[in-house]
Amino acid sequence: MAEMNRVFTMETVPLKFGWGALDEIGHDLAALGLRRVLLLTDPGVAAAGHAERVAERARTCGVEVVVWDGVRSEPTDASWREAIAFAREGAWDGFIGLGGGSAIDTAKAVNLYTTHPADLMAYINRPLGDGRPVPGPLKPLVAIPTTAGTGSETTSVAVLDLLERKVKTGVSHRHLRPRLAVVDPQTTLTLPPAVTASCGLDVLCHALESYTSLPYDRRPAPADPAQRPAYVGANPVSDLWAAEAIRLGARWLARAYHEPGDREARTRLMLAATYAGMGFGNAGVHLPHAMSYPIAGLVRGFRPRGWPGEGPLVPHGISVALGTPASFRHLGPHAPERTREALRHLGGDAGAVAPEEAGAALAEWMTALLRELELPNGLAEVGYTAADIPALVEGTLAQQRLLVNAPVAVDAALLEAVFRDSLRLW
Incomplete structure (x- = not known):
């Protein structure tokens, strides 16, 4: 049996934060x-x-x-x-x-x-x-x-x-x-609401995925320290950043979307983005982000409402968010306590939910947020059908750097089920 990892790393950048x-x-x-x-x-x-x-x-x-x-x-x-x-x-x-x-x-x-x-x-x-x-x-x-x-x-x-x-x-x-x-949060005041929503959802997904990623001590130890990946898995330090990012994002994203000039909302959401980056930049992200790559890459004619520019596009935050409810519905039972804790950080009633039901409850919470932020109702509304699922699965399987961070091994059968559940969200 392979020796399990006993070491995690934590790296980030010197940071200057604030208005001006x-x-x-x-x-x-x-x-x-x-x-x-x-x-x-x-x-x-x-x-x-x-x-x-x-x-x-x-x-x-x-x-x-x-x-x-x-x-x-x-x-x-x-x-x-x-x-x-x-x-x-x-x-x-x-x-x-x-x-x-x-x-x-x-x-x-x-x-x-x-x-x-x-x-x-x-x-x-x-x-x-x-x-x-x-x-x-x-x-x-x-x-x-x-x-x-x-x-x-x-x-x-x-x-x-x-x-x-x-x-x-x-x-x-x-x-x-x-x-x-x-x-400098002041630079975000000119963002259109649709961009605020997409970017803010990316923040929440970063934090949720890193918080529920496969822990560092459940991974094989690297043959030599130089081979330890940048994404080492959930660990006590990344958990602190991710948990706070979840709480901030859940509280302030909708307010920044509905009230673009709100300085406090902009500041708190910018903090959430920075915290989430510190968390996932070390722990890693998993299934929703891996799915987002082919969702964005295979787009044909979709263009989001209120988004600047021309040409077909599924913006990154939207492509991640559309796969998030179904991902946690399927992955939650494999990381029940962590998923229930993530639901608690979102502000959900985690105490009323059994651990094995936490994934479904988190999926419901996220779906409600996507509706409030006026996102498309699933992959079908950005142009995908059931016939596209094999190509979407293939594109996701190519993202092994991310999939290895999931709390359970991800295969084609699991991906097919998650993509099918993502065609319509409500």
């Missing part, structure tokens, strides 16, 4: 010894004036910031290559990712592939890519989130769509983690 934190960015860049920096963002964030605000503050401290605003929502292998090609034309002391997870993940990729050049698939997670370890440290990366969602400012993961294969995947390595996170 962005105004100190010049000092922060100079303190890192940076003099010429490439800032990567998307057109919407640039149009809101955030990029120019960063560049102006940097100039006052003798730091030159060059802005590249070509990041696309839900990055692809093509958009990563475009950003990397631009970055290779200049010489940079470091990088800034300004925006949602798309911008921060793109900045992580640019930092990786310009510091340690290789074919794009070299570092992509197996089995879709080669899964080559990152050879060594990267240049300083400062992450500035403008959404309360991905928590990418604290994590060691960068995600992208592989266009030809119609699936999401990514790169995962501790060297990708930013050197500094500057989190």
Whole structure:
């Protein structure tokens, strides 16, 4: 019998948080010894004036910031290559990712592939890519989130769509983690309600999945410490971050959605995103996130109401949320006490629920929230039918980096049942 793991790791980034934190960015860049920096963002964030605000503050401290605003929502292998090609034309002391997870993940990729050049698939997670370890440290990366969602400012993961294969995947390595996170809730005031809902649901799902992931001491010990993955499983430290993120997200997400100008709601939701990133960035996520990759990658004609931009798209938070109720309905019996505790953190009446029924109760709680946030009623409303389930199952099985975090072994039969239950939620 394999020896079980007895060690967990906890890593995160130095963090600056609060209203107006962005105004100190010049000092922060100079303190890192940076003099010429490439800032990567998307057109919407640039149009809101955030990029120019960063560049102006940097100039006052003798730091030159060059802005590249070509990041696309839900990055692809093509958009990563475009950003990397631009970055290779200049010489940079470091990088800034300004925006949602798309911008921060793109900045992580640019930092990786310009510091340690290789074919794009070299570092992509197996089995879709080669899964080559990152050879060594990267240049300083400062992450500035403008959404309360991905928590990418604290994590060691960068995600992208592989266009030809119609699936999401990514790169995962501790060297990708930013050197500094500057989190200013004021930047989220301009978010449309639909974006607030999608990003906030990503927060809740991060926290719920990391809290219920397979614990670190129920996993085989690595052959050598260098092989210990970034996602080590639920552990006493990640549990603290995840539990608080669940409580904050459950209390403040709907309020931020209905009252976009509410400063307290924006601040609390931004805290939830940061806490959740600290939790799942070490413990890991599992089934809902693994399902979300093919849900987003195989989309045909759907475009969410109130979402900026053009073209078919299932935003990341929505693609995760649509699989969450059925996931916990099926996984709950395999982690009954943890699932009941997660329900209690959400504010559900966990004391009235038997442990084996906690998954169904959590699914009911999440479904009610999805209805309040006016999400599509299941996968059928984003264009999927029962005929698509085999392809969705295949795409999910490719996400073994995430599936191994589930509290029970995930096979095709389980996935088929979960996808079938996700076609309609109410």
